[in-house]
Amino acid sequence: MIHITRREHFNAAHKLHNANWSEEKNNEIFGKCSNPNWHGHNYLLYVTVKGNVNSDTGYSVNLKDLSLIIRKHITDKLDHKNLNLDVDFMKGIMPSTENVAIAIWKELLPHVNNLDCKLHCVKLFETENNYVEYFGE
Amino acid sequence: MIHITRREHFNAAHKLHNANWSEEKNNEIFGKCSNPNWHGHNYLLYVTVKGNVNSDTGYSVNLKDLSLIIRKHITDKLDHKNLNLDVDFMKGIMPSTENVAIAIWKELLPHVNNLDCKLHCVKLFETENNYVEYFGE
Amino acid sequence: MIHITRREHFNAAHKLHNANWSEEKNNEIFGKCSNPNWHGHNYLLYVTVKGNVNSDTGYSVNLKDLSLIIRKHITDKLDHKNLNLDVDFMKGIMPSTENVAIAIWKELLPHVNNLDCKLHCVKLFETENNYVEYFGE
Amino acid sequence: MIHITRREHFNAAHKLHNANWSEEKNNEIFGKCSNPNWHGHNYLLYVTVKGNVNSDTGYSVNLKDLSLIIRKHITDKLDHKNLNLDVDFMKGIMPSTENVAIAIWKELLPHVNNLDCKLHCVKLFETENNYVEYFGE
């Protein structure tokens, strides 16, 4: 059993704003992240899967396949997009780093399961100072 | 004479779109950078000044002073903002990396001149793969 | 349940020296780290906490709060200081990377507990080649 | 109990090629990694051990000792070498990142056991986008 990780990235706009709250409360909780005209980040996404090493290939998973899945189902949908407005699987979800990571996990899970390995971790950097890790539970 | 550089950063949204062009032409030239709902970046800003070393301090410039100027006049106005909509000194300017760097130079120049050193270079990373340098002419 | 990490940093002096040992033995064990006139590092500190995602905010913890706690209780006390001489919570403790990380854990724990999340890991880089991780036991 | 990690590196050539397969199948599975004339990488190796902190030294392990072991038994044998042809402990092993990490684990294990700590993880970066982690089982 070995863990293998692929890094991908996407550059996106978002804002953190709760429509049920006053502007005052939005500002108190979210600060400058609630700027109505959006802001954005260069997100770095690390997807870790685990599996056994195939004796013919030396691979636990073919990273070309894993990369294609991440690009098709995740980063092609997030890159140069607005996380609040443009992404089907983020509709109605506050685009905090936590929620983006969890949404990515849910989207990736069925596709990774087809690869003969198990999804282990989605790690998402919003900046070099902030990141989250989600392990599926 | 020595060159000294201070790194600061800001996270912002923008889009590249020319209102005089058709959507087709905007898409041809700017591609996904013209997404109407914006996208964003973690920008890294390197400001280089040059000056002589003061024999009492060993400093060419006090980086506390340089950092304060950059934050007050530049990054406080750009961080968690929309470069097309929110920034006084970017009004009417296409927020390409080139134009953002040139606008930063113009804003910084009078304040750096007050520091007894000369502004040498504004270097701006949009991503780890793309950056521009402006030397004032 | 999600893990979220905040990076902070501090620049400090220290030396590794056991007063119960001969200089010869100090030199054998600690080498150049025992230089009597000190040396120093740019330390990078990663604090990971875990918690559930709040449905109103999308946050497991508000990183502004976590950052303030780390700065007030840890990095403001360590930054531009001597780890052997200047830090109340390091008195009498050999400032190896291991011991600094453990001391940081102990200082942070009660404050993180007030944030409705659990302290998971203190990760401390002394250089880009050396780091420790402490999980509290 | 604390985890401590040492980073080392090596620059090596390799190719991924299964002699039991047709060229067509090698190309389908390994793509450009099967180039007959080799390619290469700057590998980054992170070795993590765990142990208790010694009260006299503040160390869980003396990183000088750990670094010497890694260099003598691993990176001196891999650096500026061909992983398919030049390395005694890689003979007959497909040099995928997974297999290189597992082989490094096996070589390091008896030597780390002599250090009064336990080998916890071998983490190997082939590029900044790809890495594996092996925990010994």
Added chain:
Amino acid sequence: MIHITRREHFNAAHKLHNANWSEEKNNEIFGKCSNPNWHGHNYLLYVTVKGNVNSDTGYSVNLKDLSLIIRKHITDKLDHKNLNLDVDFMKGIMPSTENVAIAIWKELLPHVNNLDCKLHCVKLFETENNYVEYFGE
């Protein structure tokens, strides 16, 4: 006039060996870089061009165009290749970092000239500790 830089990368094998010299002299000058079975690197390539900013686009050059040129004429020919054996424009050239950078400059020059900007610098990292810069003369 502004400078703009695009980063690309390639992973390649090579060796440094002068066929006119004895093995002893090759080893004395090139050391482990002359290993007959090759070694390799993850090369990072920074191409800097300079030009005026177009008032319609805000661009000095469209980085999509620059990136396509670099990939088509340079990195597609170098990536996962052997620099001594596989590259048409490196035939008969010792693949030192210096010579690879100069060869890249010569290949890029006519194509960059077609982009309405001037090639300013080819910067090539062989490792994070070693890089060269070539300015065309």
Added chain:
Amino acid sequence: MIHITRREHFNAAHKLHNANWSEEKNNEIFGKCSNPNWHGHNYLLYVTVKGNVNSDTGYSVNLKDLSLIIRKHITDKLDHKNLNLDVDFMKGIMPSTENVAIAIWKELLPHVNNLDCKLHCVKLFETENNYVEYFGE
């Protein structure tokens, strides 16, 4: 003519303090950098030389030779040392980043001149946010 750069590093303690000034003025100018018990940094040093490419070697300079000179004359004297107290070529010099870079230039110059290339730049990072460059005049 090509520029080639070698990166080395050293970890050192220092403080910025002018003995001719009151503590109040030292604190006003140098702030926490004047802590009497020192602080420290992981310094990164980039030494750039320029020269012509030798047709037998493909080298402008043999980086082994350049690295040995930097280590022998610079980093072996600075690493794990106190820049105010321990370094012969820093005696009586305020160890600001500017002054350390200039002192390194002066020490390196005669040794680089022996290598059949010219010293072009000493670039010294004190932190990832601050660096200086000295070109010898």
